[in-house]
Amino acid sequence: MARLARLLYFRPRLVLVVLLLPPMAYLFVVYLGSLFALLVNSFYRLDGFSGLIVREFTGTTYAELLLPANLDIFRRTAGMALAVTVADALIAFPLAYYIAKVAAPRLRTWLYIAVTIPLWSSYLVRVYAWKLILAKEGIISWFLTLLHLDFALDWVLSLPVIGGPSLSISPIGMFIAFCYIWLPYMIVPIQTALERVPGSLLEASGDLGARSWQTFRNVILPLAFPGVVAGSIFTFSLTLGDFIIPQVLGNSRYFIGQAIYSHQGTSGNLPLAAAMTVVPILIMLVYLLVARKLGAFDAL
Amino acid sequence: MAEIPAVEFVEVSRVFSVSARDEARNVRAVDGLSLAVADGEFFSLLGPSGSGKTTCLRMVAGFDWPTSGQIRLHGRDVSRLPPYERDVNTVFQDYALFPHMTVQENVGYGLMVKKIPKAERSRRVEEMLDLVRLPGFGDRKPSQLSGGQRQRVALGRALINHPRVLLLDEPLGALDLKLRQQMQVELKAIQKRVGITFLFVTHDQEEALTMSDRIAVFNLGKVEQVGAPSEIYERPASAFVAGFVGTSNLLGAALAKRLTGREETFSIRPEKIRLVAEDQQPTADQYAVEGVVREVLYLGLYTRYQVEVAGNSDLLVIEQNLSGAPLEAQKARGRKVRLVWARQHMSPLTM
Numbered sequence: 001m002a003r004l005a006r007l008l009y010f011r012p013r014l015v016l017v018v019l020l021l022p023p024m025a026y027l028f029v030v031y032l033g034s035l036f037a038l039l040v041n042s043f044y045r046l047d048g049f050s051g052l053i054v055r056e057f058t059g060t061t062y063a064e065l066l067l068p069a070n071l072d073i074f075r076r077t078a079g080m081a082l083a084v085t086v087a088d089a090l091i092a093f094p095l096a097y098y099i100a101k102v103a104a105p106r107l108r109t110w111l112y113i114a115v116t117i118p119l120w121s122s123y124l125v126r127v128y129a130w131k132l133i134l135a136k137e138g139i140i141s142w143f144l145t146l147l148h149l150d151f152a153l154d155w156v157l158s159l160p161v162i163g164g165p166s167l168s169i170s171p172i173g174m175f176i177a178f179c180y181i182w183l184p185y186m187i188v189p190i191q192t193a194l195e196r197v198p199g200s201l202l203e204a205s206g207d208l209g210a211r212s213w214q215t216f217r218n219v220i221l222p223l224a225f226p227g228v229v230a231g232s233i234f235t236f237s238l239t240l241g242d243f244i245i246p247q248v249l250g251n252s253r254y255f256i257g258q259a260i261y262s263h264q265g266t267s268g269n270l271p272l273a274a275a276m277t278v279v280p281i282l283i284m285l286v287y288l289l290v291a292r293k294l295g296a297f298d299a300l
Numbered sequence: 301m302a303e304i305p306a307v308e309f310v311e312v313s314r315v316f317s318v319s320a321r322d323e324a325r326n327v328r329a330v331d332g333l334s335l336a337v338a339d340g341e342f343f344s345l346l347g348p349s350g351s352g353k354t355t356c357l358r359m360v361a362g363f364d365w366p367t368s369g370q371i372r373l374h375g376r377d378v379s380r381l382p383p384y385e386r387d388v389n390t391v392f393q394d395y396a397l398f399p400h401m402t403v404q405e406n407v408g409y410g411l412m413v414k415k416i417p418k419a420e421r422s423r424r425v426e427e428m429l430d431l432v433r434l435p436g437f438g439d440r441k442p443s444q445l446s447g448g449q450r451q452r453v454a455l456g457r458a459l460i461n462h463p464r465v466l467l468l469d470e471p472l473g474a475l476d477l478k479l480r481q482q483m484q485v486e487l488k489a490i491q492k493r494v495g496i497t498f499l500f501v502t503h504d505q506e507e508a509l510t511m512s513d514r515i516a517v518f519n520l521g522k523v524e525q526v527g528a529p530s531e532i533y534e535r536p537a538s539a540f541v542a543g544f545v546g547t548s549n550l551l552g553a554a555l556a557k558r559l560t561g562r563e564e565t566f567s568i569r570p571e572k573i574r575l576v577a578e579d580q581q582p583t584a585d586q587y588a589v590e591g592v593v594r595e596v597l598y599l600g601l602y603t604r605y606q607v608e609v610a611g612n613s614d615l616l617v618i619e620q621n622l623s624g625a626p627l628e629a630q631k632a633r634g635r636k637v638r639l640v641w642a643r644q645h646m647s648p649l650t651m
Contacts, residue, residue: 200396203363206383207390208410209461218413222400 042274053270061271065279070259074279077256080171081239084178085186085232091179092186092231097220099187100194101202115187123181127248130177134167134249141167164251174249181245182238186231193227194220229291236287240280256280304375305336306465306497307343307360312369314355329355330366331521337499337514339374339464342491344500344508347518348544356518357467357501361390374464388465389458393473395450397442403429403453404438410461424460431490432456448479455490465497472507484511505545509533517541533569535647542567542649547616549573551646555612559587565649570616572645575605576638588640591615593632605632607639615639 008015044053045060064070099111118126133139144150157163157170164170197220205215243257254262256276264273291297314330330352337343345353358364359371362383371379378386389410397406405412408425416424429435432452442450451471458466468487472480488511491498502508508515509529516526517540525537532545542548551559551566560566575593582588594614595606598621605617617639 198394198396200392200394201398203361203383204390204392204396204398204457205409205413207361207363207388208413208457209384210409210413211384214413218409219398 038274038277041271042278044271046269046271051268061275064272065275070276073254073256073259074283076253077240077280078283080175080178080255081236083175084182084239085235087175087179088183088186088235089190089228089232092183092190093224093228096187096190096194096224096227100191101197101199112191115184119184124244126181127177127244130173130180131168131248134173134176136166136168138168168249169251171250174245177245177249178239178242182235185234185238186228189230189234190224190227193224193230197223225294226297229294229297233284233288233291237280237284240283303338305372306339306341306374307335307337307499308370308372308375309333309335309356310370310372312356312359312366312371314352314359314364315367328521330359333369333521333523335516335523335526337497340495340497342488342498342500342511342513344502344512344515345518346502346505346508346515346545348503351518352521353501353503353518354469357390357469357499360386360465360499361388361467362386387463388467389461389463390467390469391451391454391458391471393469393471395442395454395471397450397453397457399442401441402438403434403440403442403445406442406453407438407456407460409457414461428456428460431459431493433486447475448483451475451483455487459490459494462494463496465499466491468498468500470501470503472502473504480507487511509545517544519544534645536567537650539565539567539649542647549615550613550649552612555589555609558611559589560646562648566646567649568641568646570604570618571602571620573615573617573639573641575607575617575619575632576640578636578638580638580640582640585643586640587643587646588638589615591637591639593635593637596632607637609639 008018042061043057043059044055045058046052047054065074095115099108099115103111135141141150141153144153153167156172157166162170162172162175164173167173167176201219201223202215205219206212210218241257243255243261246255246258250258256279260273260276263269263276312330312333313328316327316329318325318327333352333356345356347353355364359366359379360373362378362381362385366379369379370377373387398409401409404422404425407428408421411421411424425438426435429438432455434449434452434456437445437449437453442453445453451474454471471487472483475483484507487498500508500511509532512529514526514528515532517524517532519538519540525532525541527535532541536542536545536548539550542550547570548567549570551568553563553565556566557563576588578590589609591607591609593605594608595604597604597606600621602618602620605619607615607617609615
């Protein structure tokens with residue numbers, strides 16, 4: 001035993017190999033391997049008559065993605081992801097700022113727990129809770145009726161694209177649930193970024209004559225921007241891939257996740273499902289490239 | 301003082317409440333402080349950490365507010381004004397340079413937020429970079445600068461708005477000794493050139509003595525003494541000042557009464573006391589006491605003696621090593637000696 005210890009002590013590389021081999025093997029075989037299998041599958045095609053997968057290299061499955069119905073799905077999903085991301089950023093920033101820079105240390109701890117505690121409960125439970133909250137007989141309708149504001153709700157629901165028969169079956173209801181579900185993922189990175197900004201920088205800005213909004217625009221926002229981008233990567237990608245909320249709160253119009261789910265399940269079109277998964281990956285790649293161009297990773 | 305002071309504290313207190321229920325636990329960081337700083341003065345707030353000096357500076361800057369009392373800048377009460385409406389600027393202890401901006405943008409920040417046109421801004425930034433001796437550094441980021449260079453950028457940034465009072469919060473604390481001494485000289489020169497009031501916070505008594513026109517010595521939220529460096533050093537008003545600024549011997553009431561007839565505590569600096577032969581008689585303006593050398597420490601430039609004196613704690617004596625005598629001094633341990641000092645060097649402690 002002592003000899004082995006001595007052997008390892010003088011061969012740090014060997015230690016590294018021993019330590020890294022299991023996780024690296026897992027990463028390459030299971031993680032990248034399945035991703036590769038997915039990619040390969042996306043280049044096969046489904047024979048329309050026999051319903052069998054033809055294992056030949058072809059681009060026809062990708063061509064199918066360009067059908068108007070599919071493009072509609074991508075547009076709808078990406079639009080929702082963008083809307084949720086912007087709304088979450090706007091809601092999260094003041095909250096994160098309060099937690100990081102204003103609240104006393106004890107209150108800060110409690111707020112931090114309050115923000116993260118929903119993540120301890122099941123995602124499904126929370127989505128169904130929203131189904132009840134948003135339902136026609138739910139608390140929101142009840143409360144608005146009480147205030148004689150139900151006409152406003154009816155008006156919103158009558159709007160094209162975002163409206164629907166009730167909040168619990170409409171894009172606006174989905175938007176509300178998405179915003180709620182992913183909000184902690186936006187708050188925490190922004191809060192972390194803000195905590196890394198020394199208070200003296202804000203004081204220095206005010207000292208040099210900057211009013212609060214000038215300090216916000218010139219100092220706080222640029223320094224917290226990487227946190228906003230990190231949070232937006234979460235909210236954007238999580239919304240892109242989600243298929244539960246659209247199923248529970250949505251109407252018959254599919255989101256990417258639902259389309260993939262039904263293609264690989266009911267219709268057995270694994271190649272199309274695989275090709276569709278490549279779409280959010282591509283959208284995320286573009287998103288990250290734009291973020292890098294905006295300088296979001298400069299301060300990392 | 302007929303002239304209106306540049307900075308004036310009027311009965312200022314700042315209480316930090318720790319517990320709303322328990323008043324006694326509240327911290328009185330600054331406690332009923334009154335102080336006036338004349339226009340154009342290099343004024344130091346000197347004291348140990350937690351003595352309230354930084355809180356005072358922050359209240360002048362506007363980052364903190366007095367619980368009671370007033371802070372006046374050139375006669376105007378600014379206690380309730382936000383920092384951006386006060387004609388003061390601050391050099392921060394950690395410099396607080398904006399990491400995402402270049403040196404140029406940092407120095408020009410005060411002009412930028414005041415919407416000064418770009419051409420004038422860049423001209424004044426150039427001038428300022430010359431003044432703090434950083435010409436050609438404008439395009440660098442703070443992370444590419446050394447500690448001393450960042451210090452200069454922070455100074456330039458604070459001076460660009462031409463404030464009437466510059467606040468400096470231990471600005472040299474993070475620099476090494478050589479650089480610190482160099483910056484001390486430079487700061488003083490810049491203050492002479494721009495001719496504005498410097499309010500300088502430091503815990504380094506040597507720094508305060510070398511740089512200041514006047515010093516306020518802080519302890520426990522109060523000012524113990526205000527005066528020119530030589531006054532503070534030669535005539536400490538309290539045991540705290542005597543001990544904090546340089547080293548001092550305290551002559552207790554018992555010994556003092558024997559020498560002067562007054563039952564008071566006095567302080568005397570160790571370098572004012574001379575060791576003489578036992579039989580040497582003091583002159584009329586001198587006091588003398590007998591003692592036994594307990595310890596001798598040779599320190600190159602000088603030698604330190606610890607002398608036991610009847611009826612008092614041990615007295616510290618410092619003698620410069622002017623001749624070869626210190627070689628023999630090594631053998632002085634245990635020897636009976638006579639300590640002599642001029643009467644004028646003894647100062648009574650009023651507090």
